[in-house]
Amino acid sequence: MRDASDIRPAPAMTYAFPPGGLPDQRQDPEGRAIFTTAYAVIPADTMRDIVTSFLPGWVHARAWILARPLSGFAETFAQYAVELAPGGGSNAPEPDHDAQAVIFVTHGQARLTLGRDTYDLRPGSYAYIPASAVWTIFNIGDEPCGFHWIRKRYRKVRGISPPEARITHDDDVTPVPMPDTGGVWATQRFVDPLDLRHDFHVNIVTFRPGGRIPFAETHVMEHGLYVLQGEADYLLNDTWVHVGPGDFMWLRAFCPQACIAKGSEPFRYLLYKDVNRHPELSL
Template sequence: MSYAFPPGGLPGQEVSPVGTAIFTQAYAVLPAETQRDIVTSLLPGWTGARAWILARPLSGFAETFAQYALELSPGGGSDTPEPDEGAQAILFVAEGQGELTLNGQSHPLEPGSFAYIPAGSDWALWNRSDALFKTHWIRKRWEPAPGLGKPDAVVSHDRDVPPSAMPDCNGVWATTRFVDTQDLRHDCHVNVVTFQPGGRIPFAETHIMEHGLYVLQGTAEYLLNTDWVKVGPGDFMWLRAFCPQACIATGTEPFRYLLYKDVNRHPKL
């Protein structure tokens, strides 16, 4: 498996600044070509770390989550990674070797590793190797609900979770779900969605869930509101609630993306 991550660096002066980034009232597209060194952030409490902050709550847009691509230099990391005690975290590793310490237990991380970290957990993340460590990091403030406690921590791997085929699609569309979708303690899901070449979402999904979609592998034509957009590895799509969406996988390899969505709670009135 290959898992895309921001390319960093800086294009040469001979490159045209005309790009394919899009920001509308319904959706945004941040192509991989925009994820360069000069747009990274340094984070309090972290050493040897930089982050591409790809999504953050914006009033009137997508409001429930923040999504980072986090890069740790050799020896980099944090014992105090999360400044908000109410925030849960989801990690999905793209490259390198890392160490997650979660409530006193150490977990080695490698490409394809997934971790769900409940709000209020004692956790730390370090790169103990001599190469860069690169992970996607999604933060969301956990929303309590009557009779429901916080979800349990989960540490898993892409290869260990069989994808679930979607109905009536002959196996060309499948979703890797790392947590139990029937567990209402979770107020968000982060999955890996896979389309085989030619596979598609055969209708324009239009729903309450907000989305962050980071393309891990492959190419597609993606419907966003009324626009068909060509996307590929490292491109990020950010959708507000009720933005129509669909896709058709192109190329000769699977089209895979990391998908965030908010679920299982009543809308605030």
């Protein structure tokens, strides 16, 4: 069996991000995007300049909003891919006092302030930002900076204190192999899964070529999956979809899912899921 050191990605890891731009007039407009009552697939080649949003309180910034709560669909989170021009950013990025966040940097250099603390972020940096935190973020480099931003309102529990901020990096989080997989399927967990202060996780899941989820997972957690690297055939409900770098999948609760990694490089994705709370008993 491979140990965790065999699973760690190469140091020169790159992270996919929306391509922007606009296809030329010769491209066939029939694409791979799918939206159903159980899941959505937003391919990288649909994430173009004309579908970006500009956000209040931000300068020299644009965002691809890939997920937002929708009644009757996934309801717990919003997920963005944010691009900052040099000097771009915000002194007041979060409009919702109850919203917590995870930021994962894909390229460029960003400076994050949290209260009185300052952190310089690089590709692969991960930041958990608690609800009600005072924070800012700016591009401090000479090139564009991109990051994934996942937002969720914090669900308080009596007797459990909210979690504190956490700043770490992809390189510093050891992949944990899934049991009985020979090391071909592993997860980097940026926070302790047994820490009940957290009501959502953002992890990186890695499959070696040929690795798979060997059953159709069906569970209460909602998912946002952004493919950072590699390719796979992914089962969504009752349909197999081929996905690659920069593609996004959005799954509502109980949507069956599985995957088989393809190609010659690891298949890696950034995974959101809501955890550690009782289901609400009313809508």
